[in-house]
Amino acid sequence: MAGERMRRVNEAVREVVSAHLAEDVADPRIGFVTVTGVETSADLRSARVFVSVLGGDQEREAALDGLSSARGAADEADADARLRARRLDPRGHADHGAPVPRGTEAVARMTTATEQEQVLEELRAAPKLFLTTHENPDGDALGSLRAMQLVLEALGKDTVMYMGAAEFPLPHEYRHMRFDDVLREPPDDLEERLVVFLDCGNMDRMPVEFLKADGVRIVNIDHHHDNTRFGDVNLVVPEAACTAQIVYELGRELGVELSRPLAEALYIGLVTDTGKFMFENTTPAAHQMAADLIAAGVHPAEIHQRLYEGLPFSRIQLLARALASVQRFDGGALTLTHLTRDDFAHSDADESDSEGIVDHMRQVEGTLVACLIRDLVADESRRKVSLRATDGRVDVSRIARGFGGGGHRQAAGFTTDMQLPDLIERLRSEVGSQL
Numbered sequence: 001m002a003g004e005r006m007r008r009v010n011e012a013v014r015e016v017v018s019a020h021l022a023e024d025v026a027d028p029r030i031g032f033v034t035v036t037g038v039e040t041s042a043d044l045r046s047a048r049v050f051v052s053v054l055g056g057d058q059e060r061e062a063a064l065d066g067l068s069s070a071r072g073a074a075d076e077a078d079a080d081a082r083l084r085a086r087r088l089d090p091r092g093h094a095d096h097g098a099p100v101p102r103g104t105e106a107v108a109r110m111t112t113a114t115e116q117e118q119v120l121e122e123l124r125a126a127p128k129l130f131l132t133t134h135e136n137p138d139g140d141a142l143g144s145l146r147a148m149q150l151v152l153e154a155l156g157k158d159t160v161m162y163m164g165a166a167e168f169p170l171p172h173e174y175r176h177m178r179f180d181d182v183l184r185e186p187p188d189d190l191e192e193r194l195v196v197f198l199d200c201g202n203m204d205r206m207p208v209e210f211l212k213a214d215g216v217r218i219v220n221i222d223h224h225h226d227n228t229r230f231g232d233v234n235l236v237v238p239e240a241a242c243t244a245q246i247v248y249e250l251g252r253e254l255g256v257e258l259s260r261p262l263a264e265a266l267y268i269g270l271v272t273d274t275g276k277f278m279f280e281n282t283t284p285a286a287h288q289m290a291a292d293l294i295a296a297g298v299h300p301a302e303i304h305q306r307l308y309e310g311l312p313f314s315r316i317q318l319l320a321r322a323l324a325s326v327q328r329f330d331g332g333a334l335t336l337t338h339l340t341r342d343d344f345a346h347s348d349a350d351e352s353d354s355e356g357i358v359d360h361m362r363q364v365e366g367t368l369v370a371c372l373i374r375d376l377v378a379d380e381s382r383r384k385v386s387l388r389a390t391d392g393r394v395d396v397s398r399i400a401r402g403f404g405g406g407g408h409r410q411a412a413g414f415t416t417d418m419q420l421p422d423l424i425e426r427l428r429s430e431v432g433s434q435l
């Protein structure tokens with residue numbers, strides 16, 4: 001990570017440039033742009049300004065056009081920033097420079113880059129990488145992890161994948177993905193590796209204390225809108241249907257051929273995070289990506305079978321128990337079920353067998369929020385709560401965050417030690433407060 005002084009210089013430049021863009025630049029296209037980071041050179045003579053552009057390719061093009069036509073104004077902002085930066089000179093000198101005349105050679109250069117370009121640069125430059133994702137990995141976590149590994153391997157990089165030992169065995173539906181090559185302990189040469197997080201909204205979603213050490217450089221690639229931007233470089237695209245979609249675009253930019261194994265890994269991320277192309281995040285771009293993957297050799301029926309069929313009998317027994325204890329509150333606005341440790345024992349099921357049960361709760365008329373509460377097999381005093389919203393009226397990630405969890409507007413979760421009756425009351429009032 002950059003030194004503390006340099007970080008303050010970068011932050012000062014970022015503030016000035018953002019304020020300038022917001023106040024003085026009348027170009028409506030600039031509205032799509034957020035200044036996400038600044039890297040100032042050690043001599044303070046140049047700064048790269050990283051921006052995030054909302055919207056599709058068209059908006060991105062328009063915004064970058066707008067930015068470059070505003071370059072004159074930006075240069076002024078930059079001169080201003082440079083003056084401020086001098087006061088925070090990382091070399092520890094006091095304000096030693098003469099005032100910088102505007103519009104002369106003395107004005108520092110400013111270049112802009114999108115978050116995507118910044119991440120591409122990091123990936124191209126790193127010879128050795130370390131990839132990881134979130135705990136209790138789902139199809140997108142595993143699909144984007146495998147896909148990124150294949151992309152980097154195609155570029156000849158030395159890449160390792162990591163997940164905590166507690167994540168194994170993987171849920172039944174993902175075992176065919178063959179993750180035998182994933183490390184369960186940090187590698188000895190960790191400090192030589194660029195760390196890449198995939199599909200992970202905050203760093204505490206994987207037990208990786210060893211990554212919080214100094215000198216670890218982190219790239220954070222994700223689509224959760226509540227991502228805490230914990231990386232040194234962040235590519236957070238909430239409009240992406242899945243993290244696999246972001247990896248797909250990075251792979252294309254890096255010129256990596258869409259091999260069948262790569263296409264399959266990407267498809268698994270896409271099909272699972274869109275709920276088989278049924279959730280609100282199923283955009284034209286998601287379907288275009290699917291078309292491209294199918295053209296590259298993916299057989300949707302085969303993937304469907306591997307993911308959703310051939311499941312152990314314990315699954316349907318556990319589902320039967322969940323369906324038998326469905327409760328509806330407030331006219332069904334909150335529809336929930338609860339699985340106890342006994343339910344798991346009697347079904348001969350493990351925790352990963354509860355995957356997908358919450359989606360059955362969505363299907364009933366009047367349901368706004370579907371909820372599965374399951375007691376942890378290892379610790380009955382704690383329970384895991386999965387939430388799904390059926391439309392845009394309730395943002396379940398807000399509810400989950402209130403309990404220390406997180407997720408998407410339509411799919412989120414958390415763990416709590418609150419007792420069941422209190423938990424249900426609290427969930428009812430949280431749902432009610434958003435209506």
Ligand SMILES: [Mn+2]
Nearest residue numbers: 140199243273
């Ligand atoms: Mn995801």
